[in-house]
Each structure stands twice: as structure tokens, then as C-alpha cells.
Amino acid sequence: MNKLCxxxxxxxxxxxxxxxxxxxxxDNRIPMQANELLIQVETLNVDSASFTQIRQACGDxxxxxxxxxxxxxxxxxxxxxxxxxxxGMLLGRVKDKGADHPGQVKPGDAVATLVSLSLTxxxxxxxxxxxxxxxxxxxxxxxxLFETGIFAVLxxxxxxxxxxxxxxxxxxxxxxxxxxxxxxSVLVLGASGKSGVLCCVQAKLDAGPEGRVIGLCYDETExxxxxxLQACDVILMGDARKPLDIxxxxxxxxxxxxxxxxxxxxxxPDSEMSAILPVKQSGTVYxxxxxxxxxxxxxxxxxVASDARMLIGNGYTPGHGQFTLDLLRSHPGxxxxxxxxxxxxx
Numbered sequence: 382m383n384k385l386c387x388x389x390x391x392x393x394x395x396x397x398x399x400x401x402x403x404x405x406x407x408d409n410r411i412p413m414q415a416n417e418l419l420i421q422v423e424t425l426n427v428d429s430a431s432f433t434q435i436r437q438a439c440g441d442x443x444x445x446x447x448x449x450x451x452x453x454x455x456x457x458x459x460x461x462x463x464x465x466x467x468x469g470m471l472l473g474r475v476k477d478k479g480a481d482h483p484g485q486v487k488p489g490d491a492v493a494t495l496v497s498l499s500l501t502x503x504x505x506x507x508x509x510x511x512x513x514x515x516x517x518x519x520x521x522x523x524x525x526l527f528e529t530g531i532f533a534v535l536x537x538x539x540x541x542x543x544x545x546x547x548x549x550x551x552x553x554x555x556x557x558x559x560x561x562x563x564x565x566s567v568l569v570l571g572a573s574g575k576s577g578v579l580c581c582v583q584a585k586l587d588a589g590p591e592g593r594v595i596g597l598c599y600d601e602t603e604x605x606x607x608x609x610l611q612a613c614d615v616i617l618m619g620d621a622r623k624p625l626d627i628x629x630x631x632x633x634x635x636x637x638x639x640x641x642x643x644x645x646x647x648x649x650p651d652s653e654m655s656a657i658l659p660v661k662q663s664g665t666v667y668x669x670x671x672x673x674x675x676x677x678x679x680x681x682x683x684x685v686a687s688d689a690r691m692l693i694g695n696g697y698t699p700g701h702g703q704f705t706l707d708l709l710r711s712h713p714g715x716x717x718x719x720x721x722x723x724x725x726x727x
Contacts, residue, residue, distance in 0.1 A: 385416050385481075389527035392502055394458070401459070401527070402500035409458035409502040411523060418484055418526040419477040420492065422503070424542065425450075425518040426549045427469040429574065429648035430672040431462035432516040438464075447508040450518065454505050461499035467671035468498030469516075471524060472535070472545045482528060491535040493548045494526060495702055501526065515723045516575075517542065533702040539709065543716070546723040547705050550576035552694055553646060553669045554583040554708055555701035560665060560692075561587035566640040568631055570621050570656055571647035572596030572613065573603035575722075576669060580644050581612040582715055583708060595634050597627060597655075610714050621645075621652035631659040645670050653678040660689040669694030 385391050389401040392408040401407050413419040427435070427450075439445035454460050460468050475490045486492060494501060505522035512518070526532060535544050553576040561567055567584045571577045573596065584594045596613035598604035604616055615634040619627050631640060644667045645656040653673060656666050666689050668678065678691060698704075709716050 385414055387416065387528040389500065389502075389530075392458075392525070400500070401502075402497065405457065407458040407502055409454075409504045409525070411504070413477055413479055413525060415479040416481040416528040417479045418475060418482050418486070418530070418532075420471070420473040420494070420524045420526060421476045422471050422473040422505075422520055422522040422524050424472040424545060425460065425469055425498065425520055426471065426545050427460070427498075427516050427518060428462070428465070428467040428671050429516055430465045430670065431467045431469065433648050434462060434464050436513070441513070443511045443513075446511055450508060451505055454503050459499060459501055459503050465671050466499065468501070470494045470496070470498060470545075470549050471501070472541060473524065476523065484532065486534060491541060492532045493535055493545050494524070495531040495533055495548060495551070495697070496526070497696070501530070512725070515542070515546065515725070517545070517723070531697070536706060539706060540720060540724045542723045543709070543719045544706065546575055546719060547579070547709055548702055550579060550646075550669070551701040551705035552696040552698050553644070554579040555698040555704045556667065556669070556694060557583045557644060558587055558704070559698070560642055560667060561592070562641075563587070563589045564591040565642055566593040566595070566635050566638070568595045568597065568640045568643040568656075568659055569613075570597045570627075570643065570645045570652065571670070572616070573598040573600060573607040574646060574648065576646040578607060578610060578612065578715065578718060579705065579708065580646060580669075581607065582610060582712055584644070585612045593635060595631060595640065597621065606718055610712075610718065621647050621655040622649065624654035624658050627655040628658040640664065642667065645673065648672050650674060651677070654681045654685070657682050657687050657689060657691070658685060660687065662688045664689045666691045667694060668692065
């Protein structure tokens with residue numbers, strides 16, 4: 382291996398000079414190096430865009446999905462979907478800690494990584510179960526966390542798979558808190574999904590009684606679950622790939638005005654313009670989705686003469702893990718919803 386690097390470049394096989402996320406292949410071999418953390422992996426929380434693509438490519442056949450996931454990991458040394466480029470994160474227990482790793486953990490501690498599987502060296506022995514409704518995959522394997530790789534020690538008061546699901550998208554509600562101001566009108570696309578419900582609840586808290594939160598959903602069952610949270614002033618049903626339809630629905634729901642902020646957490650491509658078109662010239666578009674095609678967003682905004690500020694959600698905001706777990710704790714309905722979706726035994 383190359384000289385040890387805090388960012389993990391010493392495990393890059395190809396192309397040389399790349400960092401692990403951009404690399405086509407990384408070294409997932411044990412032994413662990415002095416600045417690394419070795420984790421016994423129990424569950425992979427696959428990025429929603431990646432999981433959806435794998436499901437579609439395999440026709441919802443669990444055996445084919447398992448084979449595809451194993452092939453990606455064996456080929457790349459990490460779980461990075463070659464179509465979406467995204468990964469996810471994992472839940473496991475610390476197996477060993479290098480002498481130079483700065484983390485405050487010890488063997489046996491339950492942890493969730495807060496960096497993407499698209500840069501995390503991973504070896505899988507087998508896939509035990511694939512949970513279609515939660516994008517989670519139970520496995521036997523080991524992973525390496527680099528010196529700069531952030532993680533969270535799992536709290537004892539929240540079921541592990543619930544915490545895993547929330548931590549996977551913890552950057553979204555934390556960034557929502559930064560962006561939403563009292564009185565703002567906010568559109569959340571993909572509002573009934575995992576990150577969507579968190580964003581809606583947080584947006585409602587920050588926009589306050591004078592604000593307006595509009596949730597766009599595609600699945601009626603999930604939309605009803607969102608209604609029970611009372612986190613949206615209006616819930617719309619529609620296809621985010623049809624921007625003009627969404628634009629007219631949003632204007633009708635927002636007193637014929639464009640919104641101050643849109644948050645896109647959809648898991649399908651070609652939805653960029655539905656996030657951009659309904660936003661004021663002085664507004665903000667926040668893309669928290671690995672299905673986003675950023676050239677389409679930039680050129681599409683240009684094409685409709687939109688001067689809205691566009692932000693890329695990178696999954697990290699300082700303190701985002703604790704922030705999102707505290708949001709779950711403070712909202713019993715939200716905790717109940719996450720438990721029903723992600724703490725199932727099937």
C-alpha cells in the first residue's frame with residue numbers, strides 16, 4: 382500500500398491519484414491499517430436511488446439483487462452503484478481500532494457510518510436478507526473506516542435499524558433547519574419518503590404558523606402516513622417527472638405564488654425542473670438526491686431564466702447525526718412512523 386493517508390488514498394487501486402469515492406476500484410483487504418477502524422458489518426442501508434435502480438434492473442428478484450450487490454462489491458471493493466454512483470451507509474460493531482485512529486470507540490460498540498459506502502472499503506461474505514420496503518440489506522462482512530470517516534455510536538434508546546435509517550439522511554433535516562426561515566413557503570418533493578418526512582417535520586417547525594409547507598407525494602399509502610404527522614399544510618399527489626403539472630399544482634396550493642424554497646429528496650431521475658420551476662427568483666433549491674443530474678438542473682434553470690440559488694446536499698452538516706436523532710425523539714408520531722417502516726422483522 383501507499384503511505385497512509387487520512388482520507389484513505391492509500392487504498393486506491395485505480396485510478397492512481399484519486400480519492401476513494403472517485404476511484405473505480407479500492408483495496409478492501411484486511412489487515413486494518415494503523416489509522417483505520419475495522420467494523421463487523423450487520424446491515425447496509427443502501428442509498429434510495431441506488432436501491433431503486435437495483436430493484437428495477439433485477440425485476441424485484443431478491444436473488445438477482447443479492448448477486449448484483451455482491452458483484453459490485455467484489456469488482457470495486459466498495460458498494461458504489463455504477464449507474465447512480467451512490468452507495469449508502471452501514472450499521473455494525475467495532476471489531477478493532479488502529480493505534481492511530483482518533484475515534485472514541487472500543488471493540489463491541491455499535492456504530493453507524495456517516496460516510497458513503499461509495500468510498501468505504503467493504504468485503505461481504507454473504508447476504509442474509511434484503512428488505513424491500515426499507516432499502517436495507519442484512520449481511521455478513523467487514524468494512525474499513527478511514528481516519529477522517531465520521532460515524533455515530535448508536536444510542537440505546539432508539540432501535541438500531543430506526544437509527545440507521547434516520548442517520549442515513551441526517552444531513553437533509555439538519556440543512557433544512559439552516560435554510561427555512563419563519564414565514565417561508567416550502568415545497569418538499571418526495572415528501573413521504575425517509576428524508577422527506579424528516580424535512581417536512583423540520584420545515585414546519587422552522588417556518589412556523591405564518592409559513593406554508595407543501596409536500597409532493599407519489600405513493601398514496603405513504604402520503605396518508607404523512608398526513609397523520611400533520612407536518613404539511615398541503616399534500617399534493619403527482620409525478621415529479623412532469624414539471625409543468627407540478628408547477629401549476631404548487632401555485633394553486635400557494636395562493637398563486639411561487640415558493641421561497643424547494644427541497645428535492647426524490648429517488649428517480651428527470652425531476653430536476655419540478656424543483657426549480659415553482660421557486661421564486663430570490664429563492665433556493667436544495668437537491669438532496671443522488672438521482673439528481675446536475676447538468677440538467679443547471680441548464681434547465683438557465684432555460685427557464687431562473688436565478689434561484691441551487692444547493693447540492695452532500696449529506697454532511699456539522700452535528701447532523703445528533704440533530705436528526707433528537708428530532709425523532711421529540712416527535713412521537715415521527716418515531717412511530719420510522720419504527721413501523723424500518724424496525725420490521727421481515
